[in-house]
Amino acid sequence: MVWDFHSLLLQIQMLFSVMLTDDSSTITCCDYCGKVFVSVDSAEYCCTECESEAKGDK
Numbered sequence: 001m002v003w004d005f006h007s008l009l010l011q012i013q014m015l016f017s018v019m020l021t022d023d024s025s026t027i028t029c030c031d032y033c034g035k036v037f038v039s040v041d042s043a044e045y046c047c048t049e050c051e052s053e054a055k056g057d058k
């Protein structure tokens with residue numbers, strides 16, 4: 001299988017532009033583990049596990 005690199009790149013750029021224009025979701029790093037994730041409603045952590053670990057209420 002041969003990848004069409006340019007169309008793949010365009011799809012990624014479109015995906016990112018959609019993400020960036022959507023007010024409720026942005027690409028950010030998890031405050032706890034540093035993983036890059038799509039933050040919805042300005043969430044600071046990639047998952048509930050990281051959130052509870054970071055807040056220490058486990």
Ligand SMILES: [Zn+2]
Nearest residue numbers: 030033046050
């Ligand atoms: Zn995390």
